[in-house]
Amino acid sequence: MVTILHGVALLGYLAAGVLQTVSFAGERAEVPRGGVLLIGGAALVQLGALVAFGARFGELPLVGLGPSLSTLAFLIALFLLFATIASDARPVGLVLLPVIVALLAAALLIGVRPSGEPLAFSGAWFSFHVVLAFVGVAGFAFAFAAGLLYLLQFRELKSKRFGRIFRFFPALNTLDRLGRSSAVVGFCALTAGLALGWAWTIRFRGTFAMGDPQVIWGALTWVVFAGVLGARIGGAGSNRRAALVSVWGFALVVLAYVVLRLAQAGGAAFL
Amino acid sequence: MGVHVVGLSHHTTPLPIRERVTLDGPELHEALHALHGAGAAEVVIFSTCNRTEIYARDDADDAAAGAAHAFLRARGGLSEEDAGRFVYTRSDDAAARHLFRVVSGIDSLVLGEPQIQGQVRSAYESAASQNGRERTAGPILSRLFETALSVGGRVRAETRLGAGAASVPSAAVALARKIFGSLQGRSTVIVGAGEMGELTLQCLLDEGVSGVVVANRTAQRAENLVARLGGEAATFERLPELLRTASIVACATAAPHHVISADMVARAFREGRKEPMLLLDIALPRDVEPGAGSIDGVFLYDVDDLQQVVDSTLAQRRGEIDRADAIIGHGVSEFMTWYRGRSVVPVIQALRGHAEQLRQAELERALRSAHLDPQTAAAVDVLTKQLLNKILHAPTTRLREAAKDGREGEVAEAARYLFGLDEMGGQD
Numbered sequence: 152m153v154t155i156l157h158g159v160a161l162l163g164y165l166a167a168g169v170l171q172t173v174s175f176a177g178e179r180a181e182v183p184r185g186g187v188l189l190i191g192g193a194a195l196v197q198l199g200a201l202v203a204f205g206a207r208f209g210e211l212p213l214v215g216l217g218p219s220l221s222t223l224a225f226l227i228a229l230f231l232l233f234a235t236i237a238s239d240a241r242p243v244g245l246v247l248l249p250v251i252v253a254l255l256a257a258a259l260l261i262g263v264r265p266s267g268e269p270l271a272f273s274g275a276w277f278s279f280h281v282v283l284a285f286v287g288v289a290g291f292a293f294a295f296a297a298g299l300l301y302l303l304q305f306r307e308l309k310s311k312r313f314g315r316i317f318r319f320f321p322a323l324n325t326l327d328r329l330g331r332s333s334a335v336v337g338f339c340a341l342t343a344g345l346a347l348g349w350a351w352t353i354r355f356r357g358t359f360a361m362g363d364p365q366v367i368w369g370a371l372t373w374v375v376f377a378g379v380l381g382a383r384i385g386g387a388g389s390n391r392r393a394a395l396v397s398v399w400g401f402a403l404v405v406l407a408y409v410v411l412r413l414a415q416a417g418g419a420a421f422l
Numbered sequence: 423m424g425v426h427v428v429g430l431s432h433h434t435t436p437l438p439i440r441e442r443v444t445l446d447g448p449e450l451h452e453a454l455h456a457l458h459g460a461g462a463a464e465v466v467i468f469s470t471c472n473r474t475e476i477y478a479r480d481d482a483d484d485a486a487a488g489a490a491h492a493f494l495r496a497r498g499g500l501s502e503e504d505a506g507r508f509v510y511t512r513s514d515d516a517a518a519r520h521l522f523r524v525v526s527g528i529d530s531l532v533l534g535e536p537q538i539q540g541q542v543r544s545a546y547e548s549a550a551s552q553n554g555r556e557r558t559a560g561p562i563l564s565r566l567f568e569t570a571l572s573v574g575g576r577v578r579a580e581t582r583l584g585a586g587a588a589s590v591p592s593a594a595v596a597l598a599r600k601i602f603g604s605l606q607g608r609s610t611v612i613v614g615a616g617e618m619g620e621l622t623l624q625c626l627l628d629e630g631v632s633g634v635v636v637a638n639r640t641a642q643r644a645e646n647l648v649a650r651l652g653g654e655a656a657t658f659e660r661l662p663e664l665l666r667t668a669s670i671v672a673c674a675t676a677a678p679h680h681v682i683s684a685d686m687v688a689r690a691f692r693e694g695r696k697e698p699m700l701l702l703d704i705a706l707p708r709d710v711e712p713g714a715g716s717i718d719g720v721f722l723y724d725v726d727d728l729q730q731v732v733d734s735t736l737a738q739r740r741g742e743i744d745r746a747d748a749i750i751g752h753g754v755s756e757f758m759t760w761y762r763g764r765s766v767v768p769v770i771q772a773l774r775g776h777a778e779q780l781r782q783a784e785l786e787r788a789l790r791s792a793h794l795d796p797q798t799a800a801a802v803d804v805l806t807k808q809l810l811n812k813i814l815h816a817p818t819t820r821l822r823e824a825a826k827d828g829r830e831g832e833v834a835e836a837a838r839y840l841f842g843l844d845e846m847g848g849q850d
Contacts, residue, residue: 322599
């Protein structure tokens with residue numbers, strides 16, 4: 152059931168992504184409303200899949216690569232869904248839906264099942280720590296997507312090209328607002344998540360455990376995130392600077408994850 | 423006999439002649455009633471600066487089309503040769519298709535213009551309302567115009583024929599929206615109080631901009647514009663200060679040199695401006711030094727750039743014409759099916775009336791001679807009615823089918839001949 156529901160959700164996100172791409176390629180001015188319904192429906196099915204996971208295995212889908220990727224994909228989809236309902240941000244899905252589909256497809260390939268790895272840090276505080284960190288990463292992914300669209304739209308407007316990007320993408324101001332809001336929400340959540348993790352480590356292990364790849368990655372993500380918000384301070388070019396830092400910062404965080412993940416083979420608890 | 427459109431438009435006729443023919447207010451009502459009394463069973467006149475068209479229906483011959491043609495020729499003071507060149511006439515399905523294309527904006531000067539539907543509705547309502555006199559739009563033109571408005575609505579909803587900015591001022595608004603999103607509350611400066619500045623300001627005000635300042639070399643013209651549209655008047659001396667705060671600056675002066683220099687814009691940012699600035703230079707020669715566009719946070723567009731937005735919109739709209747025509751074709755077919763079906767109704771009524779008369783006469787004679795009791799007489803009445811209905815079912819159905827196939831004329835003629843309807847005094 153868990154796998155089937157994940158498969159259905161994957162198809163839903165895929166269909167929404169295809170609809171967005173077709174709308175964009177067809178030089179439409181916006182994504183049809185059906186695209187939002189598809190994302191909402193797919194997110195609902197995925198929620199069902201995650202609940203089914205909890206019921207079947209008796210734990211939250213937060214440990215092990217498959218369940219973690221699925222939860223992260225779900226949180227990114229929630230960000231996207233909320234933004235598309237609350238503003239004219241549907242085209243952000245052009246960037247985020249492929250990310251969601253890739254995460255979910257990877258989760259299905261790996262298998263959405265518990266890692267079986269015994270954890271020292273577990274229980275409610277562990278769940279808070281992981282969920283908050285995931286919300287942080289999802290917020291960063293959203294800021295990345297909004298930033299990328301901002302830079303593309305900015306380039307179109309500056310170079311006076313009035314093609315499909317000009318027609319389809321939201322206004323610069325909207326993209327900037329989305330990037331700022333998601334960065335603020337994500338940064339607060341990540342800070343709280345990391346603080347919980349460190350508090351536990353200090354309390355029960357009496358150390359910062361700075362050599363742990365997860366901790367290195369968490370700290371790097373936090374620093375980059377702080378850089379995204381810091382880039383907003385300043386004069387007229389601060390919006391574009393923030394978009395640039397969001398895009399390159401997110402790319403750096405993903406690259407760092409892949410490198411650290413490869414360096415720590417078998418670490419199932421690490422996202 | 424049929425529905426006709428007789429008219430002239432921007433496609434065929436120069437503006438001075440179109441201006442002479444245009445009808446409005448009391449003149450329009452007079453013309454409606456004049457044509458109604460001159461052979462047209464129904465009339466609707468649609469008249470704008472781009473076209474004047476008379477939609478008319480006649481009963482027996484082409485009297486309505488002829489009267490409409492003569493009316494336009496006389497009103498425009500046209501020679502026979504000019505009338506032949508400028509005035510077009512279309513009938514039945516071609517007339518319906520023409521109207522549907524007009525309502526959809528396909529025939530407009532600006533492809534897909536949104537105002538046309540309201541103008542057509544207003545023309546139809548003028549003819550359909552009584553205003554103390556006989557209405558000139560009857561059942562057929564009413565159906566034609568209602569179908570046209572419905573088809574126009576479908577074209578607007580199902581295609582992108584009306585999407586995007588199709589004029590320079592609307593392109594300015596589209597660019598502003600792409601930078602700022604909503605324009606509600608955005609401060610705006612219009613430099614120059616000429617016609618283009620006014621049109622652009624009007625478009626921006628429709629989008630909700632506020633804090634409008636009109637800056638002009640002479641304060642009087644700025645004050646005149648402000649008196650009409652609202653805002654604050656200023657002279658060019660205040661421009662450096664205004665550039666520090668305004669989100670949108672639209673320049674449309676007749677000055678032979680730059681009114682806003684790149685340095686003036688750069689200074690505004692050096693002095694603490696943080697928000698992006700949209701500079702719309704819709705003047706020829708240009709008012710803004712081109713170098714201002716390279717400043718980070720400044721989006722500078724001149725009239726060629728705005729025209730590029732308009733051209734791109736129109737190219738996209740042209741790509742929608744086939745889809746719109748498919749919807750229009752469906753509407754024409756629906757209307758013509760109804761219209762032709764209506765044309766056989768009098769024949770069917772005559773046929774049934776004639777047969778009923780015969781039945782009644784024969785029934786009375788039979789009842790008088792046979793002295794039947796009431797129960798038997800009632801049974802005979804029912805029997806003859808049923809018999810008659812069964813006999814007339816096939817011809818009625820064939821007539822309706824012929825109308826759908828467009829053969830209503832010949833089949834109705836045959837029915838009249840076979841059943842001797844004309845000999846009965848033309849009961850239709």
